[in-house]
Amino acid sequence: MTSTVDTPADAARPAAPSGLLTVARAPRWLRYALLAAGLLVAFWLPNGLYPAVAVDILCWALFAVAVDLLLGFTGLMSFGHAAFWGTSAYVTGLVAIHVGLPFPAAVLAGALTAALLAVPIGYLAVKRTGIYFAMVTLAFAQMVYYVANEWRSVTQGENGLQGVPRELFGLDLSDDYYFYYAILPIVLLGLLAAWRIVHSPFGRVLVGIRDNPARARALGYPVHRYKLTAFVLSGFIAGLGGGLFAVGHRFVSLEVLHWTTSGKAVIVVVLGGIGTLWGGVLGAAIVVRLEDWLSFSGFETIGLVTGGIFVLVVLLFRRGIWGSVAALAHRWWASRRR
Numbered sequence: 001m002t003s004t005v006d007t008p009a010d011a012a013r014p015a016a017p018s019g020l021l022t023v024a025r026a027p028r029w030l031r032y033a034l035l036a037a038g039l040l041v042a043f044w045l046p047n048g049l050y051p052a053v054a055v056d057i058l059c060w061a062l063f064a065v066a067v068d069l070l071l072g073f074t075g076l077m078s079f080g081h082a083a084f085w086g087t088s089a090y091v092t093g094l095v096a097i098h099v100g101l102p103f104p105a106a107v108l109a110g111a112l113t114a115a116l117l118a119v120p121i122g123y124l125a126v127k128r129t130g131i132y133f134a135m136v137t138l139a140f141a142q143m144v145y146y147v148a149n150e151w152r153s154v155t156q157g158e159n160g161l162q163g164v165p166r167e168l169f170g171l172d173l174s175d176d177y178y179f180y181y182a183i184l185p186i187v188l189l190g191l192l193a194a195w196r197i198v199h200s201p202f203g204r205v206l207v208g209i210r211d212n213p214a215r216a217r218a219l220g221y222p223v224h225r226y227k228l229t230a231f232v233l234s235g236f237i238a239g240l241g242g243g244l245f246a247v248g249h250r251f252v253s254l255e256v257l258h259w260t261t262s263g264k265a266v267i268v269v270v271l272g273g274i275g276t277l278w279g280g281v282l283g284a285a286i287v288v289r290l291e292d293w294l295s296f297s298g299f300e301t302i303g304l305v306t307g308g309i310f311v312l313v314v315l316l317f318r319r320g321i322w323g324s325v326a327a328l329a330h331r332w333w334a335s336r337r338r
Helices: 019-025 028-048 051-071 082-099 103-125 130-150 176-199 201-211 213-218 223-249 259-272 278-296 302-316 320-337
Strands: none
Touching (some): 051 223, 051 259, 082 130, 082 223, 082 259, 103 223, 201 223, 213 223, 259 302, 259 320
C-alpha cells in the first residue's frame, strides 16, 4: 500500500477530493465570491432567523469545526468533546458571574481552561486509535460530568449556573440580535484559526498521519506529539464555542457535559461532511434550525426526525452534504479543463 506522504515537505493530501481541495483548485475569483457569500450570510442570519437560533448556530459551528479538525484531518473519533465544550461553559459562567470580566475575556478564560484540560486527556488518549480512542475520550468526559455534578458548591449541580452576564464595557447586549453581532468576530476568528491550521504544513502532516501513521513516523514525524497538539487545538476551539454558548443562554446546565452533546457534534460533522471543515458549519445550521422548527411545531420526538435525516444523508450522501456538493463541483470543474 502506498502512502500519501511522499516527502517531509509535501506531507500529505487527502486521497479523495475534499471540499477544501475543490475550493483551493477553483479560480481565485470564485474563492473570493464564496468567501463573500459566506460573510453575507453570516451578517444576514439574525435578520432571517430568530436571533437566539442564529447565536446557537454560531456556537455549534465552532464546536463542529473543532470535532472535524480531529475526525476529518487527524482521523481521531472523539466521543468526549463535550468535556471541553462544557468545561469552558462552566468556567466562562463562573468568571463572568464572580469576576465580572467582559464576556470576551470570560470566554477566552474558558477556552484556555478547556485547552489545558485537553493536555492530560489527549496525552493518554492519543496513544490509542479507533474505537479505543473514542472510548477513552468518552470515559474522561463522563468523569468531568461526574465532577461537575458532585461539585455543587461551585457548579450548583443540577440547578446549574444562572444569570450569566453579557458584560461588555457597559454596552446593552440583552437583546440577542445585538449579542449575535458582538460574538460574530470571535466566531470568525475561531473559524479562521481552524482554516489556517488545516492549510498549514502542520495540517498537511496531520492528514499524512491520518492516512498512514507508520509512514509518517518513518519519515521522522513525532506522531503522538502531532496528535496531541491537534487535540489541544481542537479542545480550545470547542471551548470558544462552549463559552459563547454559556453567555448566549445566560445559563449553564449539566447537559453541556453530557455524552449526548458529544454525539450531536459528531452527527453535525457527518451530516455536513467529514474532512470538509465548512461542512460542520452547514451541518450546525441545518441541525439547529431543524430542532428549533420542530420544537415550535410542538413535535416532541425531535431526535426521531433528526436521526432519520442523519441516516438518509449517510446512505445517500456518503461524503455529507458539503462533501457531496464539493465532489460534484470537482468533477464538473475537471471536465471543463479537459
